[in-house]
Amino acid sequence: MELRHLRYFITVAEEGHITRAAERLGMQQPPLSQQIRALERELDVQLFRRKPRGVELTDAGTAFLERARSILEEVDRAFATARRTARGEQGRVVVGFTGSAPFHPFVPRVIRAFREMYPLVSLVLEESGSSELVQGLHNEDIDAAFIRSPVADVVGLVVKPLLEEDMLVALPAGHALARETEDRALPLSALANEIFILYKRPGGPGLYDTIITACRGAGFSPRVGQEAPRIISTLNLVAAGLGVSVVPASLRRLQMDGVVYRRLSGSAELKAPLILACRPGENSAAVQRFLDLVQRPAESVASDN
Amino acid sequence: MELRHLRYFITVAEEGHITRAAERLGMQQPPLSQQIRALERELDVQLFRRKPRGVELTDAGTAFLERARSILEEVDRAFATARRTARGEQGRVVVGFTGSAPFHPFVPRVIRAFREMYPLVSLVLEESGSSELVQGLHNEDIDAAFIRSPVADVVGLVVKPLLEEDMLVALPAGHALARETEDRALPLSALANEIFILYKRPGGPGLYDTIITACRGAGFSPRVGQEAPRIISTLNLVAAGLGVSVVPASLRRLQMDGVVYRRLSGSAELKAPLILACRPGENSAAVQRFLDLVQRPAESVASDN
């Protein structure tokens, strides 16, 4: 059996008339009669009762008609699905991000834009640590990740800097340096005697190294206090008065009681990058759409905090 | 597109290898390659990535594979449905019966047997008055009906007597005739002075006429009291002491408080028939199965009450 038989059968059933159906199908009556008979022979079921004026569905024919229609519909749907999947309009994209990434407005903005442009793509979001994200990319558990800094084991991954943002110092509310006018930039060297609460990623260098290096550049070697497993937890420690921290500017959105942010000056190298990591080649079209969308406006949006 | 393309596609997807798939399909590799390409061309979607050793589904191909499989399954189901419907193993049968019919064990027995033999046929049961049932047969609302007596407007319907059963007299519990030993038959003439509560069917002769005729044959003209719209309601009136009634023997199963049944003698013609009515020709196979099943064992079961 072929779909042709179903198409013919449906038309004949709808017309109740082989000759008219043949006309509608753009063919002659005899071959249509033959194909219908061939279908009946294969089914070993009489689908039509031949009447002197036209044909009429048998009960078996009626039952078959329903099914035949739904089969053709499903064929159409299968076509549409394949095409949409090929075009990246349908499918699944798993996006990972570190805890600090979504605070930069770029990330939620681009995710929202993607959902609007490709509503049929199911977008799975996963927050996790940078090393887990990199691992996830290798395992093909995730397709793309927003991370904060170049990672060690990114060999075999594509890493694209999206934007850089300034870093702020986060001070406990009662701190001496927090009393000054907030919007005046603080020289990094002013923090020489502070205890630093830093986010230390287990596997490889992150913002940690960036900060240490910047401090050295400002002429002091920072005293590092407690380390926290996630950026947000460092702020909890700052709020508790255990020290100061240096965090990406977008974290300012996270208004925590007991934490005051101040801009830093004289440390041009103290920037927090936002990086997109993905697997090279072999990405599904939907993933490719996502990557394109993320990178295209990245330049224009750039660092508008 | 034809089902052939789907069959080929699925096999290639499963083998990941065109040459092996061709082998499994009992054909050569080049035509299979061509058909796959033709499918891709029609879809305008690449379904396979050609690798040096075999082929590999693309994401679109994976999405399409699922659908393709379910389409072929649905085709199989459509075939099975058509065949079963043709054989009468699937479909719908609407059976009507008058209120008194199901009390004869033959009716529930045959219905149960049908359900067991043809579990895929949805059997709809409808209790209704004889004239409504006849009307329903004409309107094609019902396919077969168990009725009690030859009906007037059965023209155009097939009417098949299934069995005959004796009739009993139903007496009020306190009645003089009810005091005698119950299992001794009562001559019909003994009821000469009783008031008869009879079921009077609006459209045509029924048991009503049978009873009147039998009484005349026994030498008296019955005094007819209240008439009830359904046989069972006559028994309510009997229980209330408003008179006696004559009902099919199977109604004995309906043990009502205040009603006593006695056999009748000397009235061979006083029989209650059970009749199967249906439309001539043009019945669905499932209905035909039902009619066959009802009539085949009807002779053997006959009148075992």
Place this chain on the structure above:
DNA sequence: ACCTATCGATATTTGATAGATATGCCTCGT
């Protein structure tokens, strides 16, 4: 690094079969 086996693509031929043409036969309506 080269050579060879593997496997898909391409080119050409063959064959099956869907479809066209011509005609027959049955039924209904006039």
Place this chain on the structure above:
DNA sequence: ACGAGGCATATCTATCAAATATCGATAGGT
């Protein structure tokens, strides 16, 4: 009774699926 309408049958044609032969690319062995 006759003609028109409509499906079936018979025969022919053309298309397209499949077979055969060959090419080309790649991976893996030596």
